[in-house]
Amino acid sequence: MSIDSVADVYQKLTKETLSDLTQIYHQDVIFEDAVHKLNGWEALSLYFENLYQNVIDCRFEIESKHQTGEAGFIIWTMRLRHPKLRGGSEVAVKGISHLQFSDGKIIHHRDYFDMGEMLYENLPILGSVVKAIKKRMGEL
DSSP: OOHHHHHHHHHTOOGGGGGGGGGTEEEEEEEEOSSOEEESHHHHHHHHHHHHHHOSEEEEEEEEEEEETTEEEEEEEEEEEOTTSGGGOEEEEEEEEEEEEETTEEEEEEEEEOHHHHTGGGSTTHHHHHHHHHHHHHHO
16 A cells, blocks of 8 residues: 555545545554554544544645655644534644555554644643643743
C-alpha cells in the first residue's frame, strides 16, 4: 500500500465515506493515540463511527507524507467542529500519523498530537488555565 492511498482516503473522509477505511486497514490493526489503544478493525471501525456521529464536521488536510518500504508518516491538520468545543466553532489540530504496513494494509497506526490544542484549551474555564500554563512554560 502506498502512503498516497492512505492520504487520499483521509482527505475525503466524511460520515458517508467511513466504509472506505476498510480499503486501507488490516483486520488486525493496532491504533494508538493520546487516549486510545484499539486492537483490531472492529474496534477501530466503532471508534470512527462514534467519532463522526458526535461531531458537526471533521476533516483532514494533508500537509506532507513520506514512505520508506513498509513504514511511513503523514503530517496533517484536523479541522474539527464539535458542539461541546468552542460552541461548535472550528478547532484546528496539527498532528502526525506513523503508519506501518503489512499485507498491503495498515497494521499499526500511531497518532501524535497535542491534547491541549484539541480538547483542553477549548473547554470553558479549563481552556484559559491550560493556555496560561503553556504561556508560563514558554517564558522559562
